[in-house]
Amino acid sequence: MLKLHGFPVSNYVNMVHLALLEKGIAFEYVLTYPDQTPEFLAKSPRGKVPVLETPQGYINEASVILEYLEETGTGQSLLPRDPQARAYVRSLMKEMELYIELPGRSCFVEAFFGGTVPRAIKEKAREDLAGGFAALRRHGRFTPYVAGAEFTLADIVFLYSVDLASTVSKGLFGVDPLADWPAARDLLQRLGEKPHVQMLARNRDAARPAFVEAIKARLAAAAAAAQA
Numbered sequence: 728m729l730k731l732h733g734f735p736v737s738n739y740v741n742m743v744h745l746a747l748l749e750k751g752i753a754f755e756y757v758l759t760y761p762d763q764t765p766e767f768l769a770k771s772p773r774g775k776v777p778v779l780e781t782p783q784g785y786i787n788e789a790s791v792i793l794e795y796l797e798e799t800g801t802g803q804s805l806l807p808r809d810p811q812a813r814a815y816v817r818s819l820m821k822e823m824e825l826y827i828e829l830p831g832r833s834c835f836v837e838a839f840f841g842g843t844v845p846r847a848i849k850e851k852a853r854e855d856l857a858g859g860f861a862a863l864r865r866h867g868r869f870t871p872y873v874a875g876a877e878f879t880l881a882d883i884v885f886l887y888s889v890d891l892a893s894t895v896s897k898g899l900f901g902v903d904p905l906a907d908w909p910a911a912r913d914l915l916q917r918l919g920e921k922p923h924v925q926m927l928a929r930n931r932d933a934a935r936p937a938f939v940e941a942i943k944a945r946l947a948a949a950a951a952a953a954q955a
Contacts (some may be wrong), residue, residue, distance in 0.1 A: 731780075738828075761776055822863065
């Protein structure tokens with residue numbers, strides 16, 4: 728049986744977790760946090776999650792795991808059959824990861840954990856987020872799903888990238904990228920009503936306070952060490 732190693736506050740872990748649930752694939756969830764021990768680095772070269780444990784070994788990086796789940800042909804397909812349509816979904820996934828999720832992530836320390844992000848990084852994040860959301864507006868269909876009429880992997884990446892990046896944009900830059908974009912807001916609501924999404928949200932919300940406090944404590948310890 729497959730084993731998903733991760734923790735419920737991680738949006739990348741939740742991408743893979745939701746795909747497994749939606750595809751109806753049997754798996755075991757193994758609560759795992761990022762770790763730099765030699766034992767964990769043997770499974771995940773950067774010590775990150777998610778990690779998917781298969782009978783043949785370990786697979787890391789969320790986007791690669793999502794592709795692997797599709798390539799096995801098990802469960803409901805979350806990619807179209809037509810090669811052109813599959814490429815379109817994959818391009819949306821990559822664009823959201825590179826130009827929305829990652830710029831937002833660069834400011835998570837300040838947006839969610841009370842830390843401080845250097846001004847140059849924030850300015851770049853502001854510019855990248857504006858460009859990323861503009862590209863998604865041009866490229867996505869939202870009829871009603873990101874890539875068209877069917878729920879795909881692009882919607883999973885959308886759900887766990889756009890919401891957090893929008894929170895960063897509103898909190899740090901005073902800009903709501905979804906304010907005049909009802910199709911995107913409606914899709915977030917539609918996805919949020921899926922039973923599996925609601926279950927993962929409950930797990931995330933239950934685990935979040937302790938996770939936030941742990942990160943804040945780590946930041947405070949690092950700041951104290953820097954001043955010593």
